[in-house]
């Protein structure tokens with residue numbers, strides 16, 4: 075073979091390869107600028123619209139208005155509040171990828187979330203610099219990883235058994251209240267630790283209740299430091315909690331006592347700068363942040379799950395049948411593998427959370443202009459400085475993703491359908507997505523499954539209250555009012 079052929083062939087291939095890369099870059103640049111030229115501002119709903127929508131806003135809240143605007147204007151639209159402030163809504167997986175995934179330098183959490191600073195404390199999350207808050211949240215993520223949660227199932231089951239052992243043979247209860255109570259006991263045991271659970275549960279849960287009730291009102295979102303009585307109650311509760319956790323952490327450190335809970339994992343971690351552990355203030359703040367993000371949401375989700383299941387005979391019967399089968403196979407024992415076998419129950423919970431998402435809106439601040447493309451092929455430019463919001467409630471009911479989206483149908487998530495997966499990333503956003511995706515999703519499903527499998531195995535229920543309305547006036551909406559149910563004790567195994 076001619077010895078010059080090989081080098082010549084190699085250089086020809088290299089030239090062709092380089093030319094292709096250059097053409098691709100130029101083509102992309104042109105395509106992007108063509109897109110940029112074609113992009114325009116999203117359609118705007120302005121002052122006249124807002125005045126017309128006021129009665130609906132006051133009587134039914136924001137969601138029906140967003141639903142109508144989405145139907146009328148499409149998946150990207152702006153609400154202009156009398157020209158003073160513009161808020162752009164992005165709805166559906168086609169237009170929310172950047173919203174969820176963009177780096178902090180392009181999209182960040184809004185100033186409005188700073189209402190959490192007096193709740194979590196100074197130097198924690200939104201009050202910390204970006205690198206520190208990232209480390210703090212990473213620690214929460216690590217502590218809530220699936221492999222870390224295995225050991226919590228047994229204490230969860232114990233808390234649930236002990237709590238419902240207090241019910242009589244039959245009776246009438248506010249199920250929403252009962253679920254909130256048992257979830258708080260689980261949180262005390264698994265997150266806050268033995269000391270709180272065994273010695274100061276009532277005190278700590280009353281303080282947390284006061285902190286969240288007084289610190290997350292609509293007025294607080296706008297003016298978190300307004301000197302009003304509820305803010306004073308918030309600050310007093312936070313100060314008392316700070317003292318309690320300071321003592322607990324100090325005594326853990328001094329005694330060298332080791333427990334298996336999230337508090338211990340946080341104390342032990344040396345994830346902060348220069349390998350230091352979190353200080354007492356940070357530990358208290360992170361625990362409060364987890365409870366703030368996880369308690370009300372889990373309590374709403376498990377209540378909605380009850381309301382949906384108890385009002386759909388067919389799915390209730392199938393969920394009970396699944397429990398009978400599992401009891402037949404494993405007896406009463408519950409562990410992670412058995413919980414994973416509860417596919418039907420998992421779908422029933424997921425569907426309740428799709429229809430009644432405890433976080434209806436996710437909000438961000440735009441730091442760098444970006445362009446979105448809708449399903450219909452329109453390009454819209456979202457400018458720097460604007461507030462962007464995704465409505466989880468509207469996004470979770472898009473008819474091109476979910477068949478009959480207003481009907482409770484857990485099987486949509488079952489084998490062969492999996493409508494959320496078919497719909498693509500960000501088709502199901504009840505737990506957010508991307509950079510700030512909920513780290514507590516697995517934990518939330520575990521505890522709701524532990525509670526509901528126990529209830530289905532041990533009680534027969536009947537809803538007494540009508541199907542609940544949504545709390546439309548809350549930032550984290552749940553079912554409105556009490557959820558009265560009657561119950562009768564039963565043993566599933568005995569009835570098979």
Ligand code: HEM
Pocket residue numbers: 211214218363364365367368369371372375427431432433436437503504505506507509510511512513514515517518
């Ligand atoms: C059904 C129950 C739950 C729902 C529906 C839910 C929903 C969400 C959503 C939508 C977000 C994203 C917020 C955003 O992007 O701005 C989020 C974030 C978060 N959730 Fe959950 N959550 C639940 C349970 C929990 C639990 C049990 C915990 C902890 C034990 C938890 C801890 C957190 C934390 C720490 C964040 C902040 C993550 C970050 O900013 O990077 N959540 N959750």
